[in-house]
Amino acid sequence: MSYQEDLPETSGYSKVSVVISAIVGLALAVVSVWWAAGTAVFYEGLFRVSPTVAGGGIGTDWVVGNTVPWLDFLVALVHAADVLMGVFILLMVFIHWAAFRRLAGQMQRPGEGTTEAVATDGGETE
């Protein structure tokens, strides 16, 4: 904020009023859309059919009908790939998360007295 110091002071908005206004705005939008949609979205579950294979519901033919072995195998294979890749990607997220925390630890704290060490635009510090 230091670049603003020489500018004439203007009375701004407090953080609290900005947050409250944002919440009011979002709530207003949700309520208006809810009203406009006739609250239908929340009743959607009522119209759901919960069929079963035994009852011959929609999709029963999928369970009994997919008789292409290699296609069935491909689906099973991609299921396995989803889980294996998912676990691997989670590992990558955790490694990076931890690495980022260590890197952040090497950086200057916000608000810390930075004097000559500020290498802003490719300038040399030493």
Added chain:
Amino acid sequence: MTSLDHGKFTRVTTTFHSLLGLDVFLLFFTGYSLTFNDELWWLLSLMGGPQSVTALHRAAGFGLIALIGFWATLMITTDTGRSNFREIVPNGEDIKAFIQDVQFALGSADERHPNAKQFAGGDPDEIPLLSYIGKGVVFIFAAELFLLTISGLLIWSKTGLMQYFGTKTAAMGFVVFHGLLGVIMLMGVMLHIFEHGLHPAFYPVEPKAFIPRELIPETHADGGIEDLTLAPSWSTVSTVMGILTVVGITSVMIASVFDEGYPVPREITIGGGPENLLLTLGINAGIFVLFVGLVLSMYGNLLRVRWERQLEEERSQPTAAADGGHTGSDDD
């Protein structure tokens, strides 16, 4: 802009990256509001219901094929494209970088391997064009996009598939295969967003993917990460986004096991009930991460526009060589 943050890609690459990102986000939002329609019914409704969503998905699919065709042609027909290919092939150093990253995360290594560094600055001989994650992203996403495009086109012509395979369910099998395959990419994109949006030195977005190489003066200063100041909000935001990313990835992975997709599941499961509340929250967390990625992509482009304007102003005033860059227009 710090000395750590040089442009890395050409203008064409940065533009392509943005367009591909937007297109893939649209494919995810449309495709997964259908696949996980129990959990993302609001997204389905917001985009005008199944009819409209499938139309949008096809339009984005068309865009994807055009983008892939463009990129493949460019990579094969140009010298730059062919020479870059050698630079992105994974090698032994990348495996070392992965191992060292694990050690760095656990605290038993002092710094990250050059092949793990996201800095494009420094010595170009030392730090490769892409980190080991970047290389993985390129190859895995390329394979995924190729398979998704092929299976997507087959699904597009469902009647063709049915004629060929004789049964409707075989055609639906391709829909399931397509949706489940996309889950891997969905999880990968969440990692990609976390990795490039939450790096403490670049937070909230790495400009090098948006500001093309030609716009960055080639000065290599010695400034290191310890010269940079951490953004005050980084700690909170990275924790929240890390949790959302992990929850999102876990949830779509679990959902992919149980949910065999639109429109007909393999085993009939009852969705949308209160027992699905956790999964619903989790999948929505994942969609939120994607939405953040969309916003960050737009913000990256905004940074580019600002940077271009600033550079233009500096160049129009020949004496104002403020950052040690060239004032002449010889590097256009």
